[in-house]
Amino acid sequence: MTKVPVGILGATGAVGQRFVQLLADHPWFEIAALGASDRSAGIRYSERRWVLQPDMPEAVRDMELRLGEPENFSDCRVIFSATPNDVAARVESEFAAAGYFVFTNAGPHRMDSDVPLMVTDVNPEHARLIRVQQKLRGWDGFIVANANCTATHLTAALKPLDDAFGLEKVFVVSMQAVSGAGYPGVPTMDITDNVIPYIGNEENKLEEEPHKMLGRLDGDHIEPADFILSAHCNRVHVLDGHTECVSVALRRKATPEEAAEALRSYRSLPQEMGLPSAPDPCIVVRDEPDRPQTRLDRMTGNGMATVIGRLRPDPILDLKFVLLGHNTIRGAAGGSVLNAELLLKQGYLKPA
C-alpha cells in the first residue's frame, strides 16, 4: 500500500511537533511537507528547536519549511493543522477550498455547524457532516476538527455513561499540564510551587464542546446533547497530562460498579476497525484508590487512552470519579491523526 502524503501546518510549534512525531513512522501516512509562518519558511526543520523526546525524527530534519499556503502543498492531499488560532480561520478555509482534506487542532472552526468536531471513539458518525459542509461551502476538500484537549478526554469518559444511563449534569474541575499552553508557554516563574486557577477561554470551550460531540447528527446539523456542564479550569505544575475531577448526575441511576462496567466495556468504530492509532481499550478503568496519576498513567495506550479511577457515589449528584488523558497526544495531534485514519478507511480521502 502506498502511503498517503500529508502536510503539517504549524509544524514548528509544540502540537505541530507532536504531529511530526506521530506521523514519522505512520503505516498509512507519510510526511511530505512541513508548513510554517513566513518567519520560518525556507529554513530546514532541524534549525527550529525541538521540544519533545526523543530527538527529532531523522527523516524530517532536512525538510525545508514551506510557507503555509495552499499552493505550496500540492504534493499532499491531507493536511494536519496546528496553526495558531489567529490565522487558522482563514488559512484552513483556503486549504479546504483548494481541495485539501484538513484535520485541525485549531479552535476557530470547531463550533461551525457544518464542521465535524470529532473524538473518533465518541462520535465517528459525525463524519457524515462533511458532505453537508462540502455542499454548503462548495468545497472539494473539507475541515474536520479535533476537540479541545480537556474536552476530548471528558467527552470520552462521558460517552459510555451517556449511552448507558443518560447524562443530566456534569461538574468538572481540571488540573492541566503546562504543555497545553504550547512552547515557550508557561514561564517557570509562574507555575513553580503554584496553582493558577485560570486558563483563558478554557472553561467556555469545556462547557460547550462536549454538547456538540455528544449530540445527534440530524440531517444537516448536530442536535446538541441535553445536559448541563459546569467547569473550573486550573493550571498545575505537570508537563503533560490533564487530570479532571468529575461528578455526574445520570437520568437512570447507576452504581459505581455499573458505571465502571459501562466504561470498561465501551468499544467503538476505531477499535472494531483496528485503526493503527486506536487505543484498545479506549477507556482504562483503574481500581487502585490513588490512580490515575498524571506522570504514571498519561502514556496509557500510547497516550491515546482515557484513564479513569476512583468511581464512587457523589452526595450531590450521583457519581464522582477522576480521569486523566494526555493533552498533546490524544488531546491534540493524536486525536486528529485518528480522525484521519477513520476517514481514510471510510473513503473520505479520495480526490473528487
Next chain:
Amino acid sequence: MTKVPVGILGATGAVGQRFVQLLADHPWFEIAALGASDRSAGIRYSERRWVLQPDMPEAVRDMELRLGEPENFSDCRVIFSATPNDVAARVESEFAAAGYFVFTNAGPHRMDSDVPLMVTDVNPEHARLIRVQQKLRGWDGFIVANANCTATHLTAALKPLDDAFGLEKVFVVSMQAVSGAGYPGVPTMDITDNVIPYIGNEENKLEEEPHKMLGRLDGDHIEPADFILSAHCNRVHVLDGHTECVSVALRRKATPEEAAEALRSYRSLPQEMGLPSAPDPCIVVRDEPDRPQTRLDRMTGNGMATVIGRLRPDPILDLKFVLLGHNTIRGAAGGSVLNAELLLKQGYLKPA
C-alpha cells in the same frame, strides 16, 4: 502583662514547628516546654531537623525535649498539640483530665460531640461547649480542636455566604500542598510532574467537619448545619497553600457581586477584639481574573486569611469561585493559636 507559659506537644513535627514559630514572639504566650515522643525526649530541640524558614528561633534552640506526658508540663497551663493522631486520642485526654487547656490540631477529638471544633472567625460561640465537656468528663482542663486544613478555609469562605444567603449544596475540589502531609511527608518521586488524586481520609473530613462548624450550639450539643457537601481531594506539587474550586447552591439567590460583598464585609469576634493573630479582614476577595494563586497569595494576612477569587455564576448550582488558604498556618497551628487567644481573652484559661 505576664505571658502565659505554654507547652507544645509533638514539637519536632512540621505542625509542631509552626506552633514554635508562631509562639516564639507571641505577645501573650511564652513557650515554656516542648514535648516529643520517647525517641526524642531528653535531647536539645536544635538537634532535630528544622523544616521551616527562617531558621529555628534562638530562644528554643537549647530547650530540652520532654516526653509528652502531663507530669512533665507542670510549668504550663496551656498546651498546643501537634501530636500524631495515633497517640493524640489518649494523650490529649490525659492532659485535659490533669487540668491542662489543650488546643489541638490532631484529628481524634474533632468530631466528639462535646469538643468545640473551632475556626475562630467562624464559630467563636462554640467555645461554650467547653463547659459541657468539663461537666460531662469531670475535667478541670479541656480540649478545643482546630479543623482539618482544607475544611478550615472552606468553612471560612462558606460562613458569610451561609449567613447572608443560606447554604444548600457545596461542591469542592481541592489541590493541596505537600506540607499537609507533614515531614518527611510526600516523596519527591511521587509528586514531581504529577497530581495524586487521592489523600487518605481527607474527603471524609472535608465532607464532615464544615457541618459541625457551621452548626448551631443548642444547649449541650451542636446541631449540624443542613446542607450537602461533595469533595474531591488532590495532592499537587506546591509546598504550602491549599487551593479549592468551589460551587455552591444558595437558599436565597445571590449575584457574584452580592456574594463578594458578603464575603468582603464579613467580620467576626477576633477582628472586633483585635486578637493578635486575627487577620483583618479575615477574607480577602480579589478581582483579578487569575487570582488567588498559591505562591503569590498564601501569605495574605500573615497566612491567617482566606483568599477568594473568580466569583461567577455556576450553570448547575448558583455560584462558583476559587479559594486559597495557608494550610500549616491558618489551617493548622495558627488556627489553634487564634482559638487560644480568644479563650484567654474570654477568661477560659484560668485555673479552676
Next chain:
Amino acid sequence: MTKVPVGILGATGAVGQRFVQLLADHPWFEIAALGASDRSAGIRYSERRWVLQPDMPEAVRDMELRLGEPENFSDCRVIFSATPNDVAARVESEFAAAGYFVFTNAGPHRMDSDVPLMVTDVNPEHARLIRVQQKLRGWDGFIVANANCTATHLTAALKPLDDAFGLEKVFVVSMQAVSGAGYPGVPTMDITDNVIPYIGNEENKLEEEPHKMLGRLDGDHIEPADFILSAHCNRVHVLDGHTECVSVALRRKATPEEAAEALRSYRSLPQEMGLPSAPDPCIVVRDEPDRPQTRLDRMTGNGMATVIGRLRPDPILDLKFVLLGHNTIRGAAGGSVLNAELLLKQGYLKPA
C-alpha cells in the same frame, strides 16, 4: 532629610521590579519616575504584570510609565537602570551625558575601563574611577555598574580570601536560578525535571568580571587581579538564588578554619558606614554539613549577604566550598542600590 528623587529605567522587567521593591520604602531615596520602552510608555505601572511577592507597592501603582529618555526624567538626579542590554549602551550614556548619576545592572558598560564595576563590600575604592570617567567623557553625570549576579557573589567570597592569602586559581561551577533569565524567561517545559548545562555568555562574564573587581585602582585605570578562573554555568530548577561550588588555590596556604575566620571577620566600608542596605555581616559562614541551601538561605541578610558553607580541603587546589547568593537582590537591583547609598554618603551625588 529630604529624600533623593530617583528614576528607574526598565521598570517593568523582573530586575526593574526589584528596584521598585527595594526603593519603595527606602530611607534615602524616593521613586519619582518609572521608565519603560515605547510599548509601555504612557500607561499606568499597575497595568503591567508584577512578578514579585508581595504585591506591587501601593505608592507606584498609579505612576505613569515614561519613555526612557533623559528629557523625561528631569525631576530625578539619580537613575537606576534595568534597561535591556541592547538599548542600555546608548541610553545610559545619554543619561550620564545629560548629568544623571546612573547605577546600572545592564552589561554593556561593565568592562569599560573608566566605569567602576562595583560590589560595594568588595571594591568601594573603585568609585574614584568616576572622576576619570567624567573627565574623559566630558560628563557631569556618570555610570556605575553592578556586576553579573553570579560574579557578584563569587567575588564577594573571594575578596577576603584574596586579602588574607592571595588568590592563584579559582574553579567554579554554578547552579543558577531561573529568575536570572528575567520574565517570562525560562519556559517550564525547559527546566522541569531538568538541568540545562549552559547559559549564553555567562561563563565569559563570570571568568572576566571578578578580575576587574578584585583589581587595584592605579591612577586612571584598574589593574586586573592576577589569578586564573575557570567556570561552568548551569541552569537548575530554583526560582531565586545562585549556588556555586568553588575550589581555590591560594598563594599562602590556609586551613579551612583559617579561611572561615577570614570570611567571617570580613567587614568593609558599607558595614562601617552603616549603609541602610548593607548586610552585616556581608558574608555568613555556616557550619552545618548541608548548608547553604538555596530556598532556606537565599534571604540571609535580606538577600544582600553571601552565604558560604562546606569549607574543606581540595585535593587538587587548596580549599573547596559552596556559596549561595540571591541573584536578583544582591546580584542585581540590590547591588546597585547599595552602590548608590555609598556614593550618596561620599558626596558623589551632588549636582555639578
Next chain:
Amino acid sequence: MTKVPVGILGATGAVGQRFVQLLADHPWFEIAALGASDRSAGIRYSERRWVLQPDMPEAVRDMELRLGEPENFSDCRVIFSATPNDVAARVESEFAAAGYFVFTNAGPHRMDSDVPLMVTDVNPEHARLIRVQQKLRGWDGFIVANANCTATHLTAALKPLDDAFGLEKVFVVSMQAVSGAGYPGVPTMDITDNVIPYIGNEENKLEEEPHKMLGRLDGDHIEPADFILSAHCNRVHVLDGHTECVSVALRRKATPEEAAEALRSYRSLPQEMGLPSAPDPCIVVRDEPDRPQTRLDRMTGNGMATVIGRLRPDPILDLKFVLLGHNTIRGAAGGSVLNAELLLKQGYLKPA
C-alpha cells in the same frame, strides 16, 4: 537456549525494581526469585508499591517475596543484589560462600581488594580478579560489584581520555537526581525550589572508586590509577539522571576535537560481543551548545550510555565538559546486568 534463573535481593526498593524491570524480558536471564527483608517476606510482590513506569511487569506480580537468605534461593545460580548497605556486607558474603554468583549494587564490597568493581565498558579485564577472590576466600561463588552511580558515568567518560592522553587531574561537580536516594528518599519539602550541596559519603566514593576502575590488574590485585580527583556533590530537583561538570588535566595535551574523537570512537568488549544490554556507542558526544540535558538525554542508549557535551578548553586544567548518565539504569541495576551478561558469555557463571 535455556534462560539462566536469577534471584533479586532487595527487590522491593527502587534499585531492586530496576533490576526487575530490566530482567523481566531479558533474553538470557529469567527472574526466578525475589528477595526481601523479613518485613516483606511471604507477601506477593504486587502488594509492594511499584515506583517505576510503566506498571510492574505481569510475570512478577504474583511472585511471593522470599527472605533474603541463601537457602531460599536454591533455584537460582545468579543473584542480583540491591540489598541495603547495612545488611549487604554479611548477606552477600553468605550467598557467595554458598556458591552463588552475586552481582551487587551495594557499597560494602566495592573497595575490597579482591572484588572486581566493574563498569563493563571500562574494565572488563578486572573480571579475572574473581579467581583471586574465590581462591582467597575459599568460595565457589563470587561477588562482582558495579560502581557508585556518579562514579560509573564519570569513569566511563574518563576511560577513553585516559587511554588516549593519560589523566593527571580531574575536577568534578555533580548535580544528582533524587532517585539516587532510593524510595521514599528525598522529601518534596527538601528539594523543591532548592539545591542541596551535600550528599552523605558521596564525595568520598566519587573520589575513590574511579582510581580502582581505571587501575591495572596486576596479578592478584588492582594497581590504582595515578591521578588526582576532586569532587563536589549536589542534589538537584530532577527525578533521574546525574549531570557532572568535569575539568581534566591530561598528560599529553589534546584539543577538544581530539578529545571528542577519542570519546566518540571508544568501543569495548561489550560492544564487540554484542551483549544484549550494551549501549553502542557507549559514549555519545553531542555538538549542540546546550546538551546533554537531563530530561532530554538520560534515556540515550536505553539509559545505558554516557552522554557528553560542551567539550572546550579549560583555563586552569586542559579541557572541560559536561556529562550525563542515568543513575538507576546504567548507574545501578543496568550496570550489574551488563556485568552479568559479560561473565555469562565468558563462562564465569558455570557451577563449580
